[in-house]
Amino acid sequence: MDSVRSVPVAADESRGATDHYPALVGSGLIRQLGKHVRKYLPRKTCAIISDNKVARLFAKRVQETLVSAGVQPTLITIPPGEKSKTLDQAGAICDQMIAAGLDRQSFVIGVGGGVVGDISGFVAAIYHRGIPHVQIPTTLLAMVDSSIGGKTGVNTRDGKNLIGAIHHPSLVIDDLDVLKTLPRREFNQGFAEIIKHAVIADAKMFPTLRSWKAGKAPDLQRLIKRNIQIKSKIVAKDERDQTGERALLNFGHTVGHAIERAGDYEKFLHGEAVSLGIIAACAISIMRAELPLAERDAILDLLRRFELPTRLPKNLPREKIFDALKFDKKFEGGKVRFVVTPCIGTAHVTEDVTFDEICEAIAQL
Numbered sequence: 001m002d003s004v005r006s007v008p009v010a011a012d013e014s015r016g017a018t019d020h021y022p023a024l025v026g027s028g029l030i031r032q033l034g035k036h037v038r039k040y041l042p043r044k045t046c047a048i049i050s051d052n053k054v055a056r057l058f059a060k061r062v063q064e065t066l067v068s069a070g071v072q073p074t075l076i077t078i079p080p081g082e083k084s085k086t087l088d089q090a091g092a093i094c095d096q097m098i099a100a101g102l103d104r105q106s107f108v109i110g111v112g113g114g115v116v117g118d119i120s121g122f123v124a125a126i127y128h129r130g131i132p133h134v135q136i137p138t139t140l141l142a143m144v145d146s147s148i149g150g151k152t153g154v155n156t157r158d159g160k161n162l163i164g165a166i167h168h169p170s171l172v173i174d175d176l177d178v179l180k181t182l183p184r185r186e187f188n189q190g191f192a193e194i195i196k197h198a199v200i201a202d203a204k205m206f207p208t209l210r211s212w213k214a215g216k217a218p219d220l221q222r223l224i225k226r227n228i229q230i231k232s233k234i235v236a237k238d239e240r241d242q243t244g245e246r247a248l249l250n251f252g253h254t255v256g257h258a259i260e261r262a263g264d265y266e267k268f269l270h271g272e273a274v275s276l277g278i279i280a281a282c283a284i285s286i287m288r289a290e291l292p293l294a295e296r297d298a299i300l301d302l303l304r305r306f307e308l309p310t311r312l313p314k315n316l317p318r319e320k321i322f323d324a325l326k327f328d329k330k331f332e333g334g335k336v337r338f339v340v341t342p343c344i345g346t347a348h349v350t351e352d353v354t355f356d357e358i359c360e361a362i363a364q365l
Contacts, residue, residue, distance in 0.1 A: 004029065005221060007228045009148055009172070010236035023148065023172035023228050025221050030061050030136070030175045034069025040171045041132055043107050045072050047097050049120040050111040051080040054138050057181055058111055062136070073109075074100040078119070080112075082265035085119050085155045087163060093123050104128035107170070113139040114146040114270060118161070121152030125167035132170040139182060140190025140220075141271050143174045144197070144227035149235040149249075155265075159327035160257050166240055176220055184307070189271025191306040192252070194223065196278060197230045199299060200251050203345025209302060244337065244349045251339040251347055252277035254328055255362060259312070261327070262320035268309075275308035280361040281339065284353055289340040298344065312365040322359050 004026035010019070024036065037046075046066065050059055055077045066073045076096050078084045097106070108131060110120030117135055124133035135147040153164020179187065191209070198205040205226060231249065238245035256277030260268055268276075282299055285291035300310055312318075328336070338353035 005225055007225050007232070009168075009228065009232040019168070021168060021170055021172070023174060025143075025174040025176070025224050025228070027176045029173050030058060030178070031065060033062060033136070033173060034065040034067075034071065036171065036173065037066065037071060037134065038069045041107055041134065043105055043132070044070065045102055045106040046074070046109055046134075047093075047100070047102055047106065047123075048073050048075045048109045048111060049093060049116060049123065050075070050077055051084065051113075051116055052077050053080050054112040054116065058136075058138065058178065062109070062111055074102065078116075080115070082115055082155060082160075082260070085115055085153075087154055087156075090119055090123055090126070090154055093119070094127055097123070097127060102127075104131060107132040107134065109134040109136060111136045111138065112142075113137065114142045117142055117146050118152055118164075119154060121150075121167050121169065122154055122164055125152055125165040130167065133167060135169045135172045137172070137174060138178045140179055140187055140224075141193055142190075143224050144190060145193040145231065147172050147174075148228055148231045149246075150239070159261060159324070162327070174224055176224075179220065185269065188306045188308060189269045189275075192271035192274040192278065192303070192308055194227055195299070195302055195306075196249075196251050196274065197227050199278070199341055199344055200248050200339070200347035201230050201234065201345065202226070203343075206298075206302070206344050210305070247337050247349045248339055248347050250337075251341065252281050254325070254336060254338060255280040255321070255358065257328055258321045258324035258362075261324040262316065267313075267316070272309050275303050275310065276312060276365055278303065279310050280358070280365060282341070283361040283364060284338065284357055285340040285342065287357065288338075288350060288353055289342040289348075291341055291343065295344050310365075312362075318359075318363055321362050325355070325358060 007023040008020045063073050108124040110117045121133050137143045137147040150166045150168035152167050153161040156162045252274045256274040259273040282296040335351045337349050341347040
């Protein structure tokens with residue numbers, strides 16, 4: 001068994017003091033959940049929020065270890081997929097928590113991928129005006145990205161995450177064993193966010209990923225830890241998206257979110273849409289940040305190595321993507337904060353990119 005690594009995640013440095021919460025990375029962690037919860041959250045009742053598919057795999061184990069630690073859990077399940085990320089679903093979860101007698105001394109555990117993490121975190125943020133949240137991500141993408149940083153929320157008819165709150169988890173549990181249950185496509189989508197982190201902040205990780213896919217034995221624990229550190233460092237400098245530092249994490253996401261919406265949140269996994277968004281962001285980076293063609297090609301090649309899409313299906317109307325762009329949160333005052341990269345390992349935000357340029361980049365996909 002891998003030894004457990006604890007990664008301190010910084011929540012906010014902007015106010016002069018930094019709060020941290022632990023992200024534990026290792027094998028067999030779900031079996032040890034009760035012990036860790038007792039250490040970090042000495043409370044007696046909780047809600048376990050999961051989707052129907054994930055709950056069938058892990059809910060019993062999670063419940064058993066909590067009961068053995070003296071915690072009384074209430075299991076609440078939702079249908080899988082982005083269409084469960086709604087205000088109505090969040091309200092229904094809260095109603096079930098009230099009916100179960102959970103109060104402000106309770107806490108929430110989210111067991112699942114990004115959707116479950118987002119909605120369980122949102123419920124934790126609003127229930128009794130905020131109770132603690134524990135993240136147990138069950139996808140690679142959620143481990144390296146969405147479980148870190150405190151962003152929670154639900155979707156509306158007009159776009160992703162337009163309603164939400166910043167509510168950092170008290171504890172993140174990354175059990176490497178759960179990744180063995182993932183289908184190949186689901187596992188690979190996590191590398192879109194990992195490649196994004198390499199492009200915006202870690203040039204050394206980029207060749208590591210290339211050598212990994214070329215046959216070098218992977219060290220998932222180290223890779224996940226490194227990506228948690230990258231995101232944590234960026235979030236701590238700009239927790240609430242005020243200075244533009246946290247916006248760097250949106251590289252590939254302006255177009256990616258529009259593609260997800262155009263595909264009705266069913267045609268593409270989040271990481272697949274982000275992969276396409278990264279290609280579009282690279283095209284704009286060539287124009288606006290002088291990204292060398294050779295580096296664009298290297299990014300494209302790495303995405304392909306992890307079987308991520310780099311071309312849009314011909315039967316997806318581009319006009320649907322153009323329309324979806326207008327609802328993106330990154331458009332402020334008619335302008336978009338668009339993230340560009342001048343070279344692998346660094347990125348910055350610009351407001352010089354026009355809507356037409358974004359549409360042209362999409363048209364080329």
